[in-house]
Amino acid sequence: MNDLLPQAYLLGLIALLGVAAVVVGRQILRVRSDELALARLGGTNAATAGPRDASTLYELASVQLRKRLYGEAQGNLKQALKLADNENVPAEARALMENAMGFTLAAQNNYTAAVRHYRSALRAKADYPVALNNLAFALEKQSKPDEARALYEQVLGLEGSNRTARKRLAILQRRRGGDADAAGGTGKGI
Numbered sequence: 001m002n003d004l005l006p007q008a009y010l011l012g013l014i015a016l017l018g019v020a021a022v023v024v025g026r027q028i029l030r031v032r033s034d035e036l037a038l039a040r041l042g043g044t045n046a047a048t049a050g051p052r053d054a055s056t057l058y059e060l061a062s063v064q065l066r067k068r069l070y071g072e073a074q075g076n077l078k079q080a081l082k083l084a085d086n087e088n089v090p091a092e093a094r095a096l097m098e099n100a101m102g103f104t105l106a107a108q109n110n111y112t113a114a115v116r117h118y119r120s121a122l123r124a125k126a127d128y129p130v131a132l133n134n135l136a137f138a139l140e141k142q143s144k145p146d147e148a149r150a151l152y153e154q155v156l157g158l159e160g161s162n163r164t165a166r167k168r169l170a171i172l173q174r175r176r177g178g179d180a181d182a183a184g185g186t187g188k189g190i
Contacts, residue, residue, distance in 0.1 A: 034063050034066055038060070038063055038064075038067075041060040041063065042060065052079070052083075053083060054081075054083040054087050054093070055080075055093070057077070057080035057083065058076075058077070058080045058096065058100065061073040061074075061076040061077045061080065061100060061104075065100065065103065065104065068107075070104050070108050073100075073104050074101070074104045074108075077097060077100055077101040080097050081094075081098070091124040091125055092124070094120075095121040095122070095124035095125035096121075098117045098118070098120040098124060098131075099117070099121040099128070099130060099134060101117040102114040102115070102116075102118040102121065102134055102135075103134060106134065106137070106138050106141075111138045111141045111142050112142070114138045115138045115139065115142070118131050118138060122135065129155045129158050129159050129165075132151050132152075132155045132158070132165075133151075133155055133164050133165055133168070135151055136148040136149075136151035136152050136155070136165075139151065140168070140172070145175065145176070148168070149169065152165040152168055152169040152172070
């Protein structure tokens with residue numbers, strides 16, 4: 001019996017180290033992949049890289065967003081959107097670019113401009129749940145919970161299993177109940 005405890009401890013430690021090694025290895029591969037993509041696409045300075053098309057600029061901006069290089073991503077997305085007008089890209093591609101620009105602006109706490117881009121994404125593709133979620137969150141940040149609630153409900157109409165919309169809607173419902181309590185009510189009907 002006394003011999004089993006050290007063996008179990010060692011096996012548990014080996015398993016824990018194995019899991020940690022896998023997690024660290026995956027993160028290293030992800031970072032390396034992003035670095036290779038940046039090098040392939042011309043780095044962080046798009047101005048010196050020469051002529052590009054909208055899809056290449058969008059791909060570069062996507063890598064920059066993963067690396068949290070919001071300023072560089074914003075510049076590349078702005079160029080991509082200009083080129084998209086000239087290249088007549090499909091509406092879905094335009095929606096992706098507008099949503100990414102909105103995300104970039106929201107990450108920099110510029111929710112007013114982010115809302116404008118999310119709405120442009122939805123004009124390009126009305127049934128785009130990611131842009132709807134992002135727009136609703138930006139509206140929450142602008143203290144417009146009723147509009148946000150309606151958008152989260154619209155997302156759930158499109159994707160009933162959307163966890164983000166469910167979670168944010170529940171948070172808004174709790175806040176609404178708390179607001180009723182703070183106003184002197186109980187949050188319940190009479």
